[in-house]
Amino acid sequence: MMNCQWFQDKLFEYLDGELSASVKSEVESHLEQCATCLKAVQTHHALSARFRHDTDSLLLRSETSWRIEAALQRMEALPFWRRVAWPAAITAALLVAAGLSFRRPIRLGVQSSEATLITAPATISIRFSSCDPTYTFRLEKNRVNDALTCTPRVVQENLSLSLNQNQLPQTQERKTPL
Amino acid sequence: MDQEQLLTALKERNHAAVRDLVAAFGPRLFRSACLLCGSETDAQDLVQETFVQALQSAHRFERRSSIYTWLHAILLNLTRHYHRDRKRLVFDDQLARQDIPSCDDGPNGLDADAASGALIEALARLTAPHREVLVLRFYENMKLGEIAAHLGLATGTVKSRLHYGLAEMQRLLPHELNLFGVGGTKETKT
Numbered sequence: 001m002m003n004c005q006w007f008q009d010k011l012f013e014y015l016d017g018e019l020s021a022s023v024k025s026e027v028e029s030h031l032e033q034c035a036t037c038l039k040a041v042q043t044h045h046a047l048s049a050r051f052r053h054d055t056d057s058l059l060l061r062s063e064t065s066w067r068i069e070a071a072l073q074r075m076e077a078l079p080f081w082r083r084v085a086w087p088a089a090i091t092a093a094l095l096v097a098a099g100l101s102f103r104r105p106i107r108l109g110v111q112s113s114e115a116t117l118i119t120a121p122a123t124i125s126i127r128f129s130s131c132d133p134t135y136t137f138r139l140e141k142n143r144v145n146d147a148l149t150c151t152p153r154v155v156q157e158n159l160s161l162s163l164n165q166n167q168l169p170q171t172q173e174r175k176t177p178l
Numbered sequence: 179m180d181q182e183q184l185l186t187a188l189k190e191r192n193h194a195a196v197r198d199l200v201a202a203f204g205p206r207l208f209r210s211a212c213l214l215c216g217s218e219t220d221a222q223d224l225v226q227e228t229f230v231q232a233l234q235s236a237h238r239f240e241r242r243s244s245i246y247t248w249l250h251a252i253l254l255n256l257t258r259h260y261h262r263d264r265k266r267l268v269f270d271d272q273l274a275r276q277d278i279p280s281c282d283d284g285p286n287g288l289d290a291d292a293a294s295g296a297l298i299e300a301l302a303r304l305t306a307p308h309r310e311v312l313v314l315r316f317y318e319n320m321k322l323g324e325i326a327a328h329l330g331l332a333t334g335t336v337k338s339r340l341h342y343g344l345a346e347m348q349r350l351l352p353h354e355l356n357l358f359g360v361g362g363t364k365e366t367k368t
Binding site: 069 | 191193196197201204205208209212213218221222225226233234295297298313315316317321322323337347
């Protein structure tokens with residue numbers, strides 16, 4: 001037997017016309033007896049009309065079409081090398097940095113009066129720090145007081161290197177202090 | 179110009195086709211954007227960016243939906259980014275209430291139109307997932323299955339969000355809506 005809660009579960013399918021004939025007829029007979037559920041159906045339709053009505057006065061700027069065309073023209077006018085320059089430069093810099101870090105042993109310090117050459121440690125600790133800005137403002141009489149605060153965020157990762165010591169290039173150490 | 183011709187012309191960056199596209203879908207898309215973001219000014223920018231992104235990716239459109247649904251999917255994505263970026267702006271309303279400014283100043287001129295609608299204000303107070311399903315259901319008149327496909331959700335999830343969103347709208351606009359509450363059907367005493 002249909003009750004209001006069951007009807008509530010079927011409301012959207014009923015409005016979408018997606019119930020089977022038997023369930024639809026059960027729903028309609030419930031609606032004949034239940035003023036509250038009938039009101040809910042009517043309100044659903046009224047809400048759709050309300051959404052339309054309340055947005056009728058909102059108009060897209062007349063120059064939008066022109067602005068879109070202008071934006072596209074600017075993008076088309078940008079030469080190919082300028083579109084790829086930055087990504088290419090960053091990739092190249094990363095490749096060079098990675099290549100150098102694996103080819104060269106790392107000088108970590110000085111012992112006594114001579115430089116000591118040691119190879120990279122098995123684990124490298126990398127620390128990233130960043131700052132999340134938050135803009136806060138409040139109304140005070142007719143003035144707006146604002147503040148920009150930064151929340152620091154630190155991420156530390158320990159990376160393990162699987163370098164074979166024998167594969168490191170044999171470099172001639174210069175006996176000079178760092 | 180039918181959908182196929184329009185798409186072909188857009189891929190060729192035909193300026194007349196761009197104007198036709200904006201004229202055909204711009205107003206409806208803009209109103210949807212106003213409901214989704216709550217600000218007329220920001221909605222203008224969101225719609226403009228939607229068209230630019232659509233034209234840049236016109237060659238990737240797979241014709242599995244209508245052009246409007248495709249444009250709306252781009253708009254939804256941009257609106258989510260918009261809300262995420264705005265989270266960094268924290269309005270300290272508790273402090274503001276301690277010393278309410280004179281009403282003579284009127285509402286913020288930029289968003290005066292958006293602020294004038296009780297419906298848009300109420301929508302702005304919902305969470306983005308609930309606001310999205312309500313806009314798709316009541317403004318775009320989408321069926322349950324269409325909303326689920328558009329948002330990539332299960333139908334049950336959409337239904338549950340609709341019920342929750344409607345209950346919240348009833349709470350926010352008690353004198354204007356008479357819908358089911360969260361706990362089931364209730365008589366509303368006026």
